[in-house]
Amino acid sequence: MSFYLAPSLVDLRSETNTRWPDRDKASDGWVGDTSHQARVSDHNPDYADGGIVRAIDVDKDGISVTDFLNAVIYDNRTSYCIYNYRIWGGTRWRKYEGANAHTKHVHVSIKHTSAAAKSGSWGLVKGEVKPVGKPETAKVKKVKDQSPSNTPNGSTTFPTDYAELKINGNYKSWEQGAIQILMHQLGYKSNKQWDGKIRKLGYTDLQNWLRDVRDPNGKPYYIKTPVAKWGVPKGTPLKVDGKPGQWFWYEFQRYLKDRKFYKGILDGEPKKMTYEAIQRWLNDNNDD
Numbered sequence: 001m002s003f004y005l006a007p008s009l010v011d012l013r014s015e016t017n018t019r020w021p022d023r024d025k026a027s028d029g030w031v032g033d034t035s036h037q038a039r040v041s042d043h044n045p046d047y048a049d050g051g052i053v054r055a056i057d058v059d060k061d062g063i064s065v066t067d068f069l070n071a072v073i074y075d076n077r078t079s080y081c082i083y084n085y086r087i088w089g090g091t092r093w094r095k096y097e098g099a100n101a102h103t104k105h106v107h108v109s110i111k112h113t114s115a116a117a118k119s120g121s122w123g124l125v126k127g128e129v130k131p132v133g134k135p136e137t138a139k140v141k142k143v144k145d146q147s148p149s150n151t152p153n154g155s156t157t158f159p160t161d162y163a164e165l166k167i168n169g170n171y172k173s174w175e176q177g178a179i180q181i182l183m184h185q186l187g188y189k190s191n192k193q194w195d196g197k198i199r200k201l202g203y204t205d206l207q208n209w210l211r212d213v214r215d216p217n218g219k220p221y222y223i224k225t226p227v228a229k230w231g232v233p234k235g236t237p238l239k240v241d242g243k244p245g246q247w248f249w250y251e252f253q254r255y256l257k258d259r260k261f262y263k264g265i266l267d268g269e270p271k272k273m274t275y276e277a278i279q280r281w282l283n284d285n286n287d288d
Contacts, residue, residue: 003045005030006110007119008077009056015124016058016068023062027105030056040188040208042079042109052117054079057105065106069135071124072108077116080187082107086136089185091160093138094285096186097213099220109187152177152196158184159194164286165279169272173197178282183209200242207240210251215258222251230268249274256281 005013009030016023031053032043042055058068065083072078073088081088083106087096096102110116144150146162152173162178173196180194180202188205191198198206210222228234230246238247246268253274256262261284262277 001045001047001051003031003047003051003053005053005056006117008110008117008122009054009108011119012072012108012122012124013056013058015122016063019067019124020063024059026061027059028057029105040190042187046112049112054112054117055107055109057102057107059105061104066135067124068106071122072106073135073138075122077110077120079109079111079116080185081109087186088138089160089187091185093136094182094185099212099214099218112189146174146177146181152180152194154193154195156192157194160185162282162286165282167276167279167283169275169279171270171275171278175275175279175282176202179206179278182282182285198244202242203244203248204240204242206252207242207248210248210255211240213255215254221255222248226251226254244270253277259284 013028013030030043031045032041043053045051045053060083069081069083069088073081078088078090080090082096082098082102084103085096085101086093144159146152146159150159159181162181165175165178176198177194177196179198180191180196183189183191183202183205184194186209188209190204190208191201207222211220214220222238222240224238225232225234225236225247229250232247238251248268249270250266250268253262253264253266253268253270256274256277257264257266259281261280262274264271264273264277
């Protein structure tokens, strides 16, 4: 089947080339290779929507990364942007733990809307992008934080941030709502509602996220069983099925333990210590 780059990103690439005609393009890219095709990625053609590709990579060498970032992170068409171990989810930077740290190029994904895909200027050529500070420290709040006056309510509009969580072992709407916000900010958007209830689509997002982050040995989580357990041989493929089974919780615990948020045993049974670790993880991701 045929595929094509979103017209807005064609414009972004063209403007970048015009603004910096001698730039390096070695790390440029748009359509996903086999590694992208094995996971959720905006580099993969969306054949349900005519084969559109909603992401490009732009080599950092030969451009002003500051000017480029100032153009893309404040544009309403941008869904998220990844550069140098951090991801911009539309309102602020957060740490990025994917296998590719994006140190050689800037990744730009647009929103899954017709308006975001539509052709239009990014301001790079015309000089419309004004200096607005250092993009690496930028933070913009366009939507209210999750707060006592703004609790998960089933909205399709997600808050940009969540309040610091108490370490008390809860895994209720406050914690689950924070997870929904974080996944949305990190670009995992199977779940479309902010309701404080992690269901199938929410766990699908968490499973895909675990597949993208790496353990201390550089291997992804939740791809294959890392040990033989519960009658399942080591190396058995794990499915992204949105079901929070023992292997999902085992791998989530392993991720949390590798980062010293979890101090319990890896048993695939979420209890108070696991939930406390999730609260610590969420608070850590709330730091600038």
